[in-house]
Amino acid sequence: MIYMDNAATSWPKPKTVRTAINEALDHAGNPGRGTHSYTVWSSMKLNEVRQKLAKLFCIKNSQRIAFTSNATHALNIAVNLCYGQIVTTAMEHNSVLRPVATRGYYHVNEADANGSLDYDRIRRSITELTGAVVMTHASNVTGEVYDVARIGEYCRKKGILFIVDCAQSAGVVPIDVESMCIDVLCFTGHKGLFGIQGTGGIYVADHVRIRPYMSGGTGSHSFLLRQPTEMPDCFEAGTVNTHGIAALGAGLDYISGIGVGKMQEIHTELWRYFTANARKINGITVYGPEDAGGGMINTGVVSLNVIGHEPGEVSMLLGKEGICTRAGYHCAPLAHKALRTDALGGTVRFSFSHLNTKEEIDTTLYTLKKLFALS
Amino acid sequence: MIYMDNAATSWPKPKTVRTAINEALDHAGNPGRGTHSYTVWSSMKLNEVRQKLAKLFCIKNSQRIAFTSNATHALNIAVNLCYGQIVTTAMEHNSVLRPVATRGYYHVNEADANGSLDYDRIRRSITELTGAVVMTHASNVTGEVYDVARIGEYCRKKGILFIVDCAQSAGVVPIDVESMCIDVLCFTGHKGLFGIQGTGGIYVADHVRIRPYMSGGTGSHSFLLRQPTEMPDCFEAGTVNTHGIAALGAGLDYISGIGVGKMQEIHTELWRYFTANARKINGITVYGPEDAGGGMINTGVVSLNVIGHEPGEVSMLLGKEGICTRAGYHCAPLAHKALRTDALGGTVRFSFSHLNTKEEIDTTLYTLKKLFALS
Structure with missing residues (x-):
């Protein structure tokens, strides 16, 4: 085969991913929901994996990373953070295009016949009405890696939110949210990071105003009837996929070993x-x-x-x-x-x-x- | 311990759940995204588990069940289906209360000092302005199982959407969406169903008008820039947790064995x-x-x-x-x-x-x- x-x-997954999920079956309680050894194991595992992700993406504060069920979930959260017009590209996956189109008020920058993007044209498409740029780091059709830093720098200068979908590039191409001026990074766990399906996450920079997407139990501020706005709880409504996140941690170790x-x-x-x-x-x-x-x-x-x-x-x-x-x-x-x-x-x-x-x-x-x- | x-x-998980997830690590591709043996394995697994869930909850058409990342995700989808005023109860988890309160326009029926509910009072609280009733099947604080059928029958008669959160009861107490007149059922996979975390789902009856919540890739209608409204694709944006769903299938077999x-x-x-x-x-x-x-x-x-x-x-x-x-x-x-x-x-x-x-x-x-x- x-x-x-x-x-x-991605397939096959590293053997250590298998070990990690079997270990989680032995030890995982509901993270952040108590003080007994099983919940503590899960809480620690989540923080450990957050730190590994922070290291991979050069994120200073791992608490600004929330786990999601996939990159699509992360991108829906991200699009919900946008105000004003959204600038995007024709090379996006429907995980970007559909949330953006459903929200409305957007501009799509076309690609050439090779699927390449004209960065100057993207910059020129950003106007005073633009509130955010959402774009992929790499095409899932051609594998081309786009120079997101060129757009990121410009957005940072203009005070525009820069959201990057790295579903295809995480674990495959170096990503540095600082040097690339990425405000919001959306990733999946089951492709280049070698975790299992049902995992992913979102990084939101310190300076980005948080707006909850889903709401539900967070094990925190129980008497607050709206979703808390602290990271990472804000975007982790309900029980996260601890078993999958444990597997993702092993995937991250595997990648960093290579x-x-x-x-x-x-x-x-x-x-x-x-x-x-x-x-x-x-x-x-x-x-x-x-x-x-x-x-x-x-x-x-x-x-x-x-x-x-x-x-x-x-x-x-x-x-x-x-x-x-x-x-x-x-x-x-x-x-x-x-x-x-x-x-x-x-x-x-x-x-x-x-x-x-x-x-x-x-x-x-x-x-x-x-x-x-x-x- | x-x-x-x-x-x-729930802990521990049945041994067969462990076997199932290890099997998924060997075989799972991305479901519904191709024709090779790995994707076919995943697509078949999803349908198999949908059928098991349909059997457990007495659902006629398993395609009306979509997988979600947890019960909270399902409840956010469900609340987004509501119109008019929402009637709910004081015994709800924040996975109901927060989405309902965030949406606004709702009435909470109080509980007595034992956490019991007055069903007649709930019925009386339903007015011509009420569009939906959202309630839990069982309290996660006292374990009391509520007589949802009494409310369901009334809602059906009045043409009001009846949404039930069975996070605490699925796998523990018999649930029959037909006889209980449940229009929308929200469940989690990692409690009484003995699956792993990161799994859950929503059942939406045939007669309920679908309104997408998250949007993204579905592997279907690729040129449609909005989320498709067919079940189950509508609520399965992005890659679902195939590994976890395989584990859930083993959990369901385990329960039906008992x-x-x-x-x-x-x-x-x-x-x-x-x-x-x-x-x-x-x-x-x-x-x-x-x-x-x-x-x-x-x-x-x-x-x-x-x-x-x-x-x-x-x-x-x-x-x-x-x-x-x-x-x-x-x-x-x-x-x-x-x-x-x-x-x-x-x-x-x-x-x-x-x-x-x-x-x-x-x-x-x-x-x-x-x-x-x-x-």
Whole structure:
């Protein structure tokens, strides 16, 4: 089995993630809801994982990180913090586009035919009516890593909220909320951080005004009939996923053992190797920017089409050969409009973890050629 | 170690729950996002668990059940479905009170000094301005099981939305959404259903008009910039907790192996035994209704105070003796006002699972007597 669907969810998880969740089954009580050893174990675990996340993202105060059920949950919280017009991009996932569109009053910056963004144009689209910029750190369709710092600096200068979706980049590409001027960072736990599904979180900088999203029990201020506004309780209504967060902690240790810089190197190299060889095959269209100068970084995501075949068909046939990919629009409709793949049923996406190998890529491309008689 | 904090989170989990989550680590892809074997495994698992939940709650169409991250998330979705005035009760958890109070326009029906509710009074509080009744099936402070069917029938007759929070009762007391006339049922996975934290769900009857809460990727209708309104996608924005849901499935099998009727019997008997013996001790105040006639049912939750001692102190000292309880307000402020424990720092809560024994209760009461020199 060759698993190339890590942008959907990473697999396999490290053995230590398994150990961590089994340990949580032995020890976890309800965190922050008492003083006995099981609740204390959970409270300590949450704080420990918060600190690991803070370290990964260069966050000074780990208490500004709240756990959420996924990146989407975090992004819904984040969009609810915005006032004024929201500026965003065509390369966003529906986890950004739908909350933004549902709220209304927004401007979408288009992408070029490679899915690349024009940063100057994004800056120019920011007006006195703009209250926030929400954008992804990396495309889940092409794997391109965007220069969020360029937009972040500008937003900071203008006093505009800068919200970054790092669902695709966390654990794969270094993220520094300080140097990138990120006010709000939304992440998931089950992709590059190697946790299990049902985990994620949001970082909100000290200077950002908090506005609750969901409300419910927090184990704090019980007589207050509105949601408390202290971080992290404000965004942790109800019992959080302690078991999953324990697993996430093990995932974070695993990543830090390898190093995010090294991760970026491996992911980029797999992407470079795959695209360079796929582009040589007649009958295959590879999307996304070409690494002409050799200096690009990529999260390890390749979108392609076999000319004359629906992406769903290609992915299904690959699946039968034991190669796991994802076909379709990947919940990023405007990205597919930019790539001109909206009328083609999207693309077939191959997304790597550091565990994928060049041999697996060779096998995959060989299988593609064999299945569709390409050369 | 004597664990009596099952109303916060059940412990220990069945061995099969551990097996299920380990199996999910081996097999789970992102559900509904592709056709390869890992995503198919996850999609099938979700549907399988939906069907088990439907069976447990007597729900005809399992596709009307959406997974959420906890009961609080489900209740926030539910409150967002309400129009007009909301009628609720003083025995609610903050997972009901806070969303309702944040929305505004509501009426709270008080409880008596035992935390019991006057159903006729609740009915009378429903006026032509009322759009919904939201209430708990069982108190998380006293364990009393309320006769939700009496309110449900009335709501159905009046065409009013009836929303039930069964965080405390699911898996412990039989629930039948049809005979109880429940339009919306909100549940958690990590208490009486023996799943792990980070799981829960919402059932919405066929005739209820859907209104999305969170929005994001659903793997469906990718070009639609608003959240789809089909169940269950509407309420499953982003990747759900497949690993946790797999564990929940094992929890549901475990419960159905014992039978919910049997569970109710065991929980009620443990409550009866504990309260009967605790009430005999001078210096202890037991809250909640007395089972004079012997016909009451209870989820197995006892709230008490040791006269002259803060509940936090009592719980901490019990914890040092290896007895796990929870002190304080249990996120149910108005319940403590009803019980007149609001000025006492709340109560010490002992909450059982079917795995607790009368011997453990004897030890617990003996320890209480020893610690505070009671007789």
